[in-house]
Amino acid sequence: MLSKRIIPCLDVRDGRTTKGIKFRDNIDIGDPVQMGRYYYEQGADEIVFYDITASSERRPIMLDVVRRVAETIFIPFSVGGGIRTLEDMRGVLLAGAEKVSVNSAAVLNPDIIRQGAEAFGNQCIVLGMDVKKVDISEQTPSGYEIVINGGRTSMGIDALWWAREAERLGAGEICLNSIDADGTQTGYELELTRLISTNVRIPVIASGGAGEPRHLLDVLNQGCADAALIASMVHYGTYTIEQIKGFLSQNGVRVRRCW
Amino acid sequence: MIAILDYKAGNLTSVKRALDHLGFQCRITNSHDEIRKADKVVFPGVGAAGKSMESLRELGLDKLLWELFGAGVPILGICVGLQVLFDVSQENQTTCLGILPGEVRKFPENISSEAGDFLKIPHMGWNSVRFEKDHAVFRDIPAESEFYFVHSYYPQPANEDLSAGMTEYGMTFTSAVALRNLVAVQFHPEKSGKPGLRLLDNFCRWDGVS
Numbered sequence: 001m002l003s004k005r006i007i008p009c010l011d012v013r014d015g016r017t018t019k020g021i022k023f024r025d026n027i028d029i030g031d032p033v034q035m036g037r038y039y040y041e042q043g044a045d046e047i048v049f050y051d052i053t054a055s056s057e058r059r060p061i062m063l064d065v066v067r068r069v070a071e072t073i074f075i076p077f078s079v080g081g082g083i084r085t086l087e088d089m090r091g092v093l094l095a096g097a098e099k100v101s102v103n104s105a106a107v108l109n110p111d112i113i114r115q116g117a118e119a120f121g122n123q124c125i126v127l128g129m130d131v132k133k134v135d136i137s138e139q140t141p142s143g144y145e146i147v148i149n150g151g152r153t154s155m156g157i158d159a160l161w162w163a164r165e166a167e168r169l170g171a172g173e174i175c176l177n178s179i180d181a182d183g184t185q186t187g188y189e190l191e192l193t194r195l196i197s198t199n200v201r202i203p204v205i206a207s208g209g210a211g212e213p214r215h216l217l218d219v220l221n222q223g224c225a226d227a228a229l230i231a232s233m234v235h236y237g238t239y240t241i242e243q244i245k246g247f248l249s250q251n252g253v254r255v256r257r258c259w
Numbered sequence: 260m261i262a263i264l265d266y267k268a269g270n271l272t273s274v275k276r277a278l279d280h281l282g283f284q285c286r287i288t289n290s291h292d293e294i295r296k297a298d299k300v301v302f303p304g305v306g307a308a309g310k311s312m313e314s315l316r317e318l319g320l321d322k323l324l325w326e327l328f329g330a331g332v333p334i335l336g337i338c339v340g341l342q343v344l345f346d347v348s349q350e351n352q353t354t355c356l357g358i359l360p361g362e363v364r365k366f367p368e369n370i371s372s373e374a375g376d377f378l379k380i381p382h383m384g385w386n387s388v389r390f391e392k393d394h395a396v397f398r399d400i401p402a403e404s405e406f407y408f409v410h411s412y413y414p415q416p417a418n419e420d421l422s423a424g425m426t427e428y429g430m431t432f433t434s435a436v437a438l439r440n441l442v443a444v445q446f447h448p449e450k451s452g453k454p455g456l457r458l459l460d461n462f463c464r465w466d467g468v469s
Contacts, residue, residue, distance in 0.1 A: 001372060001373075001386065001387075001427055001428070002378075002382065002383075002384045002385065002386050002428060003384060003385045003386065003405060005384055005385065040452070045384070045385055070272075070273070070276055071276055071279075071280070074276075074277055074280070074449060074450060074451070074452055074455060074456055075407065075450055075451070075452050076407060076450050094272070096272060096273060096276065098273075098450065121305060121306055122381075123381060123383060123409045172381070172383070173383070201379055201380065202379060203379055203383060203384070226379070226384070227384075256385040256405045257405075258452065258453065
């Protein structure tokens with residue numbers, strides 16, 4: 001049977017990671033390539049690199065990171081942040097990423113999903129969704145709304161509708177981030193994850209809120225997620241991926257064991 | 260030198276990077292001369308069976324693969340590179356190479372796990388492979404090691420003896436096949452961490468006589 005995936009997410013700015021102060025084992029904590037390698041060795045099933053560089057120099061810097069990561073780790077990894085065009089996607093995939101993730105750009109121009117899926121295959125295209133809980137209304141019947149710009153801009157688009165629409169357009173996977181839970185470390189938004197995951201036929205990665213292994217157990221079971229994104233809980237050395245997987249395995253969740 | 264067949268089938272560089280990492284000399288190529296001189300051939304694949312067959316025919320690689328198979332050159336098929344070795348694929352009813360007897364079928368729409376959970380298609384992620392043959396290419400890989408899969412179609416060999424590895428996904432399907440100097444896998448060893456690298460390393464050292 002398929003294992004549930006545990007996916008660390010690294011934020012990268014100007015070619016350096018932005019979190020990870022408590023690393024041991026002599027790793028350069030600012031180097032995304034070394035951190036990627038560290039998680040690969042620890043048993044990460046996939047890794048997400050999220051480019052938060054604001055400058056116009058972003059593209060060459062990030063492509064260099066992607067190339068070096070691809071030479072170092074031999075598991076799938078995806079790259080997101082600032083992907084707007086087919087050319088952006090091509091650059092990242094040719095540099096060695098398995099998948100690209102689009103978020104705001106797809107909300108503003110949904111056709112980018114279709115174009116990407118046609119050019120590179122559905123399995124390459126991940127839709128990143130930032131979602132906020134709102135009152136149920138005609139516009140947002142699911143009670144969840146799509147937001148962009150890190151949650152600052154509400155789009156008046158229903159989250160469930162958008163997930164299904166993205167699937168129809170050819171997205172191969174959804175990375176579902178709860179803006180309400182993000183950064184809280186108090187657990188994933190289970191209700192939201194379950195709603196989306198049980199209503200689309202593509203895999204859903206739950207994101208936002210992970211603070212302890214129990215949270216992953218809950219979102220993989222009750223939330224019906226196919227994978228769980230983690231950040232702070234591993235970046236700061238509170239838990240290792242091995243510990244998290246050990247806990248999940250003891251509690252009946254099938255995870256990949258490494259050797 | 261190991262030739263990685265270039266037929267515009269997605270990202271071939273990931274296979275090259277894995278072989279580079281393992282220290283084997285390899286080249287991405289569709290030159291018949293270069294491929295004929297190679298010690299071994301990797302036949303990767305991403306994408307649709309129909310498009311892949313079209314490109315293979317255009318480049319004359321369909322006939323060349325038959326020739327290499329007959330000549331005993333070790334060949335490793337990966338993903339769609341496994342699927343098009345069979346007679347036919349249900350993906351757009353594509354007539355394939357026919358080196359291996361059997362067909363490639365689509366996963367049924369409503370498959371579920373033993374626990375009754377509804378399973379998503381494509382089959383994407385890490386799943387275990389039970390290797391059923393003592394074969395040089397699968398040697399020293401711990402039992403139930405997991406590999407990375409991404410596919411919506413699976414091979415159904417006409418002859419059970421061809422199956423070298425089995426995987427469960429709402430059903431039991433053949434995820435690795437072996438016949439003489441040919442080995443092919445449905446998963447991506449180049450993206451499967453240590454067990455995947457071990458498999459590639461084994462292949463690169465294999466003489467083609469199983």
